[in-house]
Amino acid sequence: MRRKQLSLVNDLQPPIPGKECIANLGLWYGRGKYCIALKCQQVFSHQMTPAPRFGLLAAACTCAWLLVHGCGPGPGYGVRLRPRRLTPLAYKQQVPNVSENNLGASGRAEGKITRHSERFNELVCNYNPDIDFKDEERTKADRFMTKPDSLNNIFLFMCQRCKDCLNKLAIAVMNQWPGVRLRVTEAWDEDNNHPPGSLHYEGRAVDITTSDRDIKKYGLLAQLAVEAGFDWVYYESKYHVHCSVKADHSVAVEKGGCFSASGLVTVAEGVQKPMSHLQPGDSVLALSESGFIIFSRVLLFLHLDAEQRSTFLILSTENGHRLTITPNHLIFMAPNLKLDYHEYYASFASQVRRGAYVLIRGQHGRVRPSKIVSVSQEERIGVYAPLTEHGNLFVDGVLASSYASIEDQRLAHRAFGPLRFLVGLSQLFMAVNPLTVMMQ
Known part of the structure; x- marks a missing residue:
């Protein structure tokens, strides 16, 4: 079965020449059976404080790194890459092992978003065909995720943290279990079905299963969610896994x-x-x-x-x-x-x-x-x-x-x-x- 690896991002556009494209260059990086979309922009996401005369060298690295074929130093270098064995999360285990609203996890709730609030424009639809959305309300509300306040850097990738994590996870699920897809049972909630302060009200949380609803897979599904970049993953129920992310403008995300x-x-x-x-x-x-x-x-x-x-x-x-x-x-x-x-x-x-x-x-x-x-x-x-x-x-x-x-x-x-x-x-x-x- 041919594995699908290009559906990770639905918003790809032709490259834009110039330094903007360099700063936002999207790179495909595959390792083992996982295909993860990475942005070189993330490597340089820190505020750079270089030594004199070297402030512009970082941009050159983005273009030139593909030419570097030798192994680098440090632990694990110089030997053949050994695939990491994923350890399924135990029932009721959470990663990281702190509360969801802790700054070390997904952070504090910023307030409920409704269809009539100004922040509703912060939500974007996820139309990834590789994800099954369970639309209980038949309003397509479960397809809404968060997007950033600013759209200054949408040349190749939109900076949508929850959507990006879901799309990465969808690829990982298909690679882990051929013929099985990621299934989302809850995303943005507008019907007050969750407790006050829930990140579901902001489009920052999702409840997920696999399309075959095999509960034996959910422990590993939770670990795949951790690998996909969710800031807090909780094997909350025997029937689903809860995942959430930081706000897109969070300092921890940017820095x-x-x-x-x-x-x-x-x-x-x-x-x-x-x-x-x-x-x-x-x-x-x-x-x-x-x-x-x-x-x-x-x-x-x-x-x-x-x-x-x-x-x-x-x-x-x-x-x-x-x-x-x-x-x-x-x-x-x-x-x-x-x-x-x-x-x-x-x-x-x-x-x-x-x-x-x-x-x-x-x-x-x-x-x-x-x-x-x-x-x-x-x-x-x-x-x-x-x-x-x-x-x-x-x-x-x-x-x-x-x-x-x-x-x-x-x-x-x-x-x-x-x-x-x-x-x-x-x-x-x-x-x-x-x-x-x-x-x-």
Whole structure:
């Protein structure tokens, strides 16, 4: 059976030449049996605070990354990609393990949307033929999803978070179970069938099943929803899975993942420095392709805002390390104890659970696993996302990625390959210029 992979986006239009198209270039990225539509725009979704002369290099990376074929450094690089085995959610399990309206999940409700309210224009119909909508009211209300306040960036993809997640999930369902489609039983609600404050009233929540209504599939369906990007997934009932997303204009959606201002890194002098004092050009501890702990140069900051208030997760390990990180930043983890660092993969921090394992600094220049004993959260001021040459770094003693928003370390690292090359080339010229002046 030929798998359908182009129905993910119904609004594709011919590319628009110019820098706008570069900034919004849509890339198809397939891995294993999943086909996920990714926007390079998400890789650069952070506010970039580059070193001098490098502010325009990020746009070049978007076009040039397809030419990069070599494996990048970091955990898992240099070996054949091992398919991740999806673990079905247990009945009544929720991901992340916080309340739906928590800032680390889908966030607070912003008010009910009715057909007569001004915010009704924020809703858009989802006509994806690969999704079955159960229209109990026969009003097509269940096809309404949220769309963003601004339509400035609709060249190839419309920025519709709930719709995008559903469309990705529809593809994953067809690939996982050929002949089976995604089924939506509830979306936007205008009949007060849900409790006050429900995200269904804003088009930010859906209840889903499979088209064959096989309840044995729903645990895995919930995990597929997590992989598709829903901000909160709850195996709520034996007869459906509940999913919801952040508001499209949410700060957490726009800014991506970061570390806190107090996050500590070890610089080349062997001393620890808080993230707020880190500068482009500093060298910090990171992990090489061969698995050795080395110093890696900071090229620039993908996001730096000393005044921004954000919600951070506090991941505490059995060895006393406490990593402060935003939920959608990548961290290398494994659900069970693995001795080989290649077995650790990049995952959103929001998916790390108590009992999972992360990598910390060990002896003889190697990493070793450490068990997560608690996961908590708190709000802090100041967000920082340094990009290193190796695409990873040790923060608060725990190995984390330089990237966020896209749950694929290889894709993100290759996208910035041209940037690393150009920065190195520029620094070479800068080193040669003083010598030329002295010779003259």
